[in-house]
Amino acid sequence: MEGFLHFLAAEKGVSVHTLDAYSRDLKRFYDYVVRLGIEDLGAVKTEELMGYLTELRSSGLAPSSVNRNLAAIRSFFRYLAGESKGKSTAVTDLPRARLWFRLPKTITREEMERILKAPGTATPQAVRDTALMELMYATGLRVSEAADLEVGSVNWQVGYLAVRGKGEKERIVPVGRHALEMTRAYVEEIRPLFQKSAKTRILFLNRFGKRFSRQGLWKLIRKYALTAGLGDKVHPHTFRHSFATHLLEGGADLRSVQVMLGHAHISTTQIYTHVTTTHLKEIHRRYHPRG
Numbered sequence: 001m002e003g004f005l006h007f008l009a010a011e012k013g014v015s016v017h018t019l020d021a022y023s024r025d026l027k028r029f030y031d032y033v034v035r036l037g038i039e040d041l042g043a044v045k046t047e048e049l050m051g052y053l054t055e056l057r058s059s060g061l062a063p064s065s066v067n068r069n070l071a072a073i074r075s076f077f078r079y080l081a082g083e084s085k086g087k088s089t090a091v092t093d094l095p096r097a098r099l100w101f102r103l104p105k106t107i108t109r110e111e112m113e114r115i116l117k118a119p120g121t122a123t124p125q126a127v128r129d130t131a132l133m134e135l136m137y138a139t140g141l142r143v144s145e146a147a148d149l150e151v152g153s154v155n156w157q158v159g160y161l162a163v164r165g166k167g168e169k170e171r172i173v174p175v176g177r178h179a180l181e182m183t184r185a186y187v188e189e190i191r192p193l194f195q196k197s198a199k200t201r202i203l204f205l206n207r208f209g210k211r212f213s214r215q216g217l218w219k220l221i222r223k224y225a226l227t228a229g230l231g232d233k234v235h236p237h238t239f240r241h242s243f244a245t246h247l248l249e250g251g252a253d254l255r256s257v258q259v260m261l262g263h264a265h266i267s268t269t270q271i272y273t274h275v276t277t278t279h280l281k282e283i284h285r286r287y288h289p290r291g
Contacts, residue, residue: 001026004079013168017144017214025072041080049073104241106275107233112137112242115234118224124190125207129220131179131186132204133239138179139163140243140261143221143236147212149203151191154183165262173260244272 005023008014014022032052038044056066107115116133119126136146139161153162159180161173175183187203196209206212212220218236225234244257258269 001030001076003083004076007079008075015144015166015168018166021068022072022075025069026076029069029073041077104245104271104275105233105235105238106242106245107230107238109246111228111230111233112246114228115221115224115230118227124193127182127190128186128194128204129224131182131190132217133221133224134179134182135161135175136239137243138176139173140240142240143217144214146204147214147217150201151187151203152201153203154180154187156180156184163262169262171259171262241272241275244269245275248272248276 001023004026005019008022009019029052032055033041033044036048038048053066053070056069057063061069116130116137119129119133121127121130132146135141135149136143141149141161141163142165145163145165148164149161154160154175155162159175159177161175162170163173164170183203191203191205194205194207194209200209202211204212206216214236221234221236221239222231225231225238240261244261247257247260248254254266254269254273257272258266261269263269
């Protein structure tokens with residue numbers, strides 16, 4: 001398993017978060033195999049894998065998480081076959097768990113304004129937090145991507161952000177004037193107050209002068225969501241989902257939104273077109289003679 005995880009990191013360039021998830025998933029699968037008394041992974045049969053996936057689903061795991069477990073097992077078996085350490089065709093016969101359609105949770109533009117104004121600008125922390133959330137909403141960043149940003153990620157002259165996303169793939173996202181000005185003010189006036197080491201290139205620094213963890217950033221956003229009265233509506237991807245939805249509502253084409261979000265397939269982006277149905281109905285009601 002250690003060899004497989006090293007292979008994913010070195011050869012496939014997967015993120016630390018994916019490595020952590022695959023490690024947990026495979027450890028859980030290993031425990032299941034041990035419980036069955038199977039000593040050779042090559043002897044695992046399709047019905048036994050089906051039993052494992054059914055057990056995961058019965059434990060309350062979401063279909064998307066079950067699919068991730070299956071993806072981890074598939075990759076692991078392919079790695080073993082490539083290394084001549086084992087072979088099993090059981091996983092190739094398994095269908096993906098059905099993914100029930102779920103719309104991304106978004107907030108309105110007015111609600112987004114409320115959460116962006118929640119920190120204010122009275123303290124250095126407030127200026128930092130405002131710049132952080134403005135930039136996340138302006139570019140559709142994932143929380144982990146925001147945490148990984150470096151000072152050099154921002155092109156101040158042209159006004160774009162170089163984002164390193166999943167699989168170490170880099171994408172270029174335009175940054176609006178307001179978010180760019182807020183971020184520049186933070187970098188020039190506030191960031192030096194948090195910086196403990198000249199070697200630190202991370203853009204948004206916590207009170208220890210280090211990179212925020214994903215959990216740290218989520219707690220920060222959650223705090224301002226509660227301040228704005230939006231506690232139940234905001235989750236780690238709210239800024240990203242709202243970014244995409246508001247762009248499409250404003251008339252942006254789907255392909256451009258796909259590029260800015262860094263989606264490999266446009267089918268992933270198309271889910272946001274369902275979110276804008278309410279907006280289309282409102283446009284029809286307002287402008288059609290029989291609306």
